[in-house]
Amino acid sequence: NAGVTQTPKFQVLKTGQSMTLQCAQDMNHNSMYWYRQDPGMGLRLIYYSASEGTTDKGEVPNGYNVSRLNKREFSLRLESAAPSQTSVYFCASRAGQGRTYEQYFGPGTRLTVT
Amino acid sequence: SQQGEEDPQALSIQEGENATMNCSYKTSINNLQWYRQNSGRGLVHLILIRSNEREKHSGRLRVTLDTSKKSSSLLITASRAADTASYFCATGRIDRGSTLGRLYFGRGTQLTVWP
Numbered sequence: 001n002a003g004v005t006q007t008p009k010f011q012v013l014k015t016g017q018s019m020t021l022q023c024a025q026d027m028n029h030n031s032m033y034w035y036r037q038d039p040g041m042g043l044r045l046i047y048y049s050a051s052e053g054t055t056d057k058g059e060v061p062n063g064y065n066v067s068r069l070n071k072r073e074f075s076l077r078l079e080s081a082a083p084s085q086t087s088v089y090f091c092a093s094r095a096g097q098g099r100t101y102e103q104y105f106g107p108g109t110r111l112t113v114t
Numbered sequence: 115s116q117q118g119e120e121d122p123q124a125l126s127i128q129e130g131e132n133a134t135m136n137c138s139y140k141t142s143i144n145n146l147q148w149y150r151q152n153s154g155r156g157l158v159h160l161i162l163i164r165s166n167e168r169e170k171h172s173g174r175l176r177v178t179l180d181t182s183k184k185s186s187s188l189l190i191t192a193s194r195a196a197d198t199a200s201y202f203c204a205t206g207r208i209d210r211g212s213t214l215g216r217l218y219f220g221r222g223t224q225l226t227v228w229p
Contacts, residue, residue, distance in 0.1 A: 042220050056214070103159065
């Protein structure tokens with residue numbers, strides 16, 4: 001049982017390049033999330049998916065797109081990377097949609113945009 | 115902001131001492147959760163306290179919640195060097211028009227426990 005896995009672990013992009021961050025969970029969770037974490041900041045929600053086939057914007061969605069490919073996988077795409085997107089990206093999942101469920105986090109992807 | 119705000123930003127103690135971290139928030143919540151993040155790693159859930167609960171224990175962790183003051187505290191008793199990490203509070207709620215619970219994270223407290 002691997003939990004939440006993310007690939008790649010590290011990535012360096014040039015401004016304007018595109019890439020997709022992959023996330024998968026093997027806990028049969030319905031809900032999945034993408035966050036970014038910047039120095040001195042808490043996690044900020046980029047996009048989330050309540051269930052397969054649905055996605056919604058979080059606090060900081062500009063410059064990103066997502067795909068909930070199936071129940072296991074939730075990918076984050078940067079179409080044209082900008083230096084402001086340099087950050088650590090975390091994927092998370094949780095069992096239910098209601099109020100009182102904990103989230104399980106992946107190990108993160110460290111992205112640098114030059 | 116709906117985020118929790120932790121206090122202090124950094125805390126440095128000796129092994130065996132207790133560590134207390136506080137969290138304040140501004141809006142009504144369904145629950146409040148605490149997470150730990152070791153350097154370079156993802157977040158790990160520690161404990162969840164519902165809005166109708168006042169205190170909860172888990173091992174060496176004790177969490178209190180005062181909804182009238184919109185504040186929570188996390189106490190780690192008999193700290194160990196392995197407790198060195200960042201600790202985040204996260205307020206849980208379901209936003210208007212949504213059916214999905216979300217978490218709003220604070221900026222964290224960096225705890226260092228010296229051997």
